[in-house]
Amino acid sequence: MSIQEEVQKRKTFAIISHPDAGKTTLTETMLLFGNLIREAGTVKGKKSGKFATSDWMEIEKQRGISVTSSVMNFPYEGYEVNILDTPGHEDFSEDTYRTLTAVDSVVMVIDSTKGIEAQTKKLFKVCRMRGIPIFTFFNKVDREGREPLDLMEEIEEVLEIETYPMNYPAGMGKRFLGTFDRQSNEFVRYLQNGQEERVPYDELEADEYAELRQQEEFQMAQDEVALLDEAGESFSLDAVLAGEQTPVFFGSALAPFGVETFLDSFIEMAPAPGSRQTTEGVVEPTEEDFSGFIFKIQANMNPNHRDRIAFVRICSGKFTRDMSVKLSRTGKTINLSQSQQFVASQRGTIQEAYAGDIIGIYDPNVYHIGDTITESKTPFEFDELPQFPPELYKTVTAKNVMKSKQFYKGIEQLVQEGAIQLFKKFHTESFIVGAVGQLQFDVFQYRMKNEYNSDVMLEDIGERIPRWLKPEQVDESIFDSRSTLVRDREDNPVVLFKNEFSLNLFKDRHPEVDLIDLYEVN
């Protein structure tokens, strides 16, 4: 098969949702259709050491959540589907955001009884801003939910995105009768035994459906569908691919109902890997030379080995097991045959992989997040991964000063891995760590102790607003307790403002100082 054909077969996406919306159930059901697992209900508890197991850390068990993002792969109707799981916890870490750079589309799972929940807004908005195509699955129609029109309106308002219902539910909860499938013009009946029966619209007039037709829920939904056909948005695949319209599906991951329909339409519409911007121009996924970037580094996947695994999103060419690549940042050649590699599939070690695939390679401590590896004669780098403004800050010190070596080593590696962001105070060289959510601190502290044998103390200094300074404008005398002067890990000067007020006050008093917001979303 040509590279072109291989690339067209790939569908790489992330599933995002608020905890308990049904992401795991939907993933399991999709894997079931993909025949990867015989019985749904085994992904979470699987102890076979396979990749789908994401609870690799004690902390995850303690808190009952999945801290890391895992990757799953399954073949479906001639396609290679790659699902990147993201932690659905309210404490989003940067890890989640970075995962979004490695996918070509996202599936947003929303609990129809609840709608968009506060903590998830942030993540959904990032997808929207990045223009990633978003597919919406309103889950749990088998429970009393909110009005479908109401749910869609909420999405339109919060995300400023058009919605196009691909199907439309008649009733919900105990009164759920099925959905109008607007693609196939069939009514998909929900039968008591969980089966689906497809009835073309023009056959609905038959006597055997008289009872169905008489039900209020059916009639109301029929009217609403007619209204949508007349006055609603029209479907546009271009708008979907531009991230301006989201196809909306109603179903139940658990029943399961509507999942196969969802998967089929999703696979058809979701984009295959596209071109990517680099320092040397655009790279097409079908180019001969292999290239990819590291979006995640994870240590200790296997507690018996202190491994670090770098996750690579392939962007072009063909990956083979024994290839040599160049690490663009250092220019060094790395022979990948010496590193164990895997994709998230039941087929064991991979022989080859293409754009859209995610591979894990053993990291002997040489990779950084955002690194590009390539076979190209002229090494290039992919666009920098977005950084997200840490919102919470803490000072960090070693409990035992005798163990400062472990302390520095741990901090250096975890910062390099992107687990947390580091700032150093001027003169005193004391450390401040910044994170997007509290969970990131917990993971940091846990890993410092377990991987580097360094007990650390974290002291809350609360929220801060970071602004970068031009080195020539650093004048220590103009900063006070409301604005702490620090350096970032690359030694660039940064001011951490206590709040909006102190930031504005500073701007008024020192209009001559340029304050740079590195995280400004364009």
Ligand code: GDP
């Ligand atoms: P996650 O936290 O988003 O991964 O959510 P889970 O998949 O673990 O689901 C959370 C709970 O909702 C579980 O008890 C599921 O059995 C339940 N659930 C998931 N999908 C459905 C659905 O379609 N209908 C109903 N009634 N319950 C569901």
